[in-house]
Amino acid sequence: MTSKPMFVHCCHCRWCQRETGASFALNAMIEADRVSVLKGEVEVVDTPSNSGKGQRIARCPKCRIALWSNYAGAGDAVRFVRVGTLDQPDRLPPDIHIFTSSKQPWVVLPPNMPAVEEYYERTVYWPKESLERRSVLRPAKVRQ
Ligand SMILES: [Zn+2]
DSSP states (O other): OOSOOSEEEEEOOHHHHHHHTSSOEEEEEEEGGGOOOSSSOOEEEEEOOTTSSOEEEEEOTTTOOEEEEEETTTGGGEEEEEGGGSSOGGGOOOSEEEOGGGOOTTOOOOTTOOBOSSOOOHHHHSOHHHHHHHHTSOOOOOOO
């Protein structure tokens, strides 16, 4: 990632739990042109998503680990980068916890941490700078 992301989601939806085989997914949202692959090519796999609209997951062709997803909303312009796949994942803690209605009960969120039961309104939670970055992206383009 060539800059900091616009926003980092910690998603506790059941779909992310199933996809990760764990309790939540940690996704950094960033413009596609601010992501550079250091080595090799990714393999893009069409995959179902929680919304029913599908997602495209970019995977390492060798180990099949998911590196990022593109969702229907922002299309190819925004990548949801799996924070755990970065060399320095500790630098990107979540900005918000989402879908906490299905959070596993042993996961205890820190006090004063933004958290919503389902999804949220971007303009309420995102910093101004990130909203500006998001607003200049081209309109949603779901499929190439
Ligand atoms: Zn999720």
